[in-house]
């Protein structure tokens with residue numbers, strides 16, 4: 001059985017290969033290695049989240065030293081606490097364009113001043129043995145460029161999701177990893193989160209019979225903003241918008257719950273006129289994906305939805321699995337219904353996902369173990385998103 005699961009995962013990771021780039025996606029991405037804009041677009045420091053009251057304890061023996069690149073909301077809110085909680089990785093350095101912020105964050109985590117790097121002297125991490133790996137938490141359009149720089153410096157890389165904005169960028173990142181002989185992992189935290197892991201297990205075990213339908217939505221109402229203040233609405237940094245950022249959780253779930261790759265898909269996008277939030281990106285995307293087993297996924301994602309949703313609903317031939325919130329940082333709820341009887345399942349604490357992901361990465365770096373969410377998986381998903389956008393642009397079903 002184990003062999004089958006591993007083979008199937010390998011198959012799923014690899015079979016994105018036949019998908020081609022959507023023209024506009026390739027065009028909008030910073031494929032040629034865009035320089036960082038002089039001024040970062042986003043919330044001003046110090047609106048980034050909590051710093052620890054006291055530095056974490058000394059790292060465990062054999063723990064992998066990680067430099068975190070970009071000190072934004074996710075880095076400070078989740079990545080650094082996860083590194084502090086991990087047994088196999090620890091924060092060894094920070095890379096930031098803001099010296100004041102970097103100094104405060106470094107002090108809070110007990111890092112010495114010489115463990116603070118800027119984007120200008122980033123290349124010098126090559127000679128810093130405290131740093132074995134780099135965690136890229138930059139806006140998505142900058143992932144490829146800085147991942148390549150990290151590999152050039154001889155470090156392993158953990159890169160946040162989505163991997164990049166075009167399959168061409170993803171391919172470059174994988175090639176750089178291979179050339180450097182270093183690991184590349186994508187920060188797909190749901191693969192380390194107890195509710196989603198239990199959902200995968202239930203589906204593999206046929207708990208609700210063959211899957212007929214997955215209805216999944218990741219959406220919310222984005223507050224007033226525009227391209228000069230929020231990178232998430234800038235096409236060169238965010239791609240098409242909600243799909244890459246949030247809908248990707250729906251897409252991933254469809255793949256890891258069915259255990260299949262879609263054979264065809266049809267998608268549509270919305271972009272309201274005269275809304276500064278959606279000058280460059282789509283507000284909403286819906287897609288229908290059909291799988292070889294006949295299972296169908298209805299996917300919705302939006303930054304312009306009056307009702308927030310973080311939901312996965314799976315309908316099988318003999319029952320249903322409902323998750324809402326399904327892929328949050330915390331607070332997951334999951335109900336399994338079989339033969340008319342419903343039970344709420346609480347397989348663990350969702351909060352462990354962040355540190356477990358770091359542990360998995362650290363183990364792969366130290367022991368050479370296989371990464372569950374490698375660059376090939378990120379590439380597979382970006383190829384699918386390209387096909388989704390192509391379907392929407394051409395107004396037709398795409399066969400994969």
Ligand code: NAD
Pocket residue numbers: 036037039040041042043070071072073074075097137138139140160161162187189231237245
């Ligand atoms: P953020 O806006 O909070 O932080 C972005 C950081 O990048 C800031 O420190 C900013 O100063 C810096 N930066 C450097 N160059 C920049 C530029 N040219 N424009 C804008 N910012 C620049 O963003 P975030 O929410 O932390 O997202 C960062 C990455 O993490 C994205 O790839 C996102 O998809 C990913 N993310 C993942 C999760 C998850 O649950 N896995 C959650 C949130 C974000």
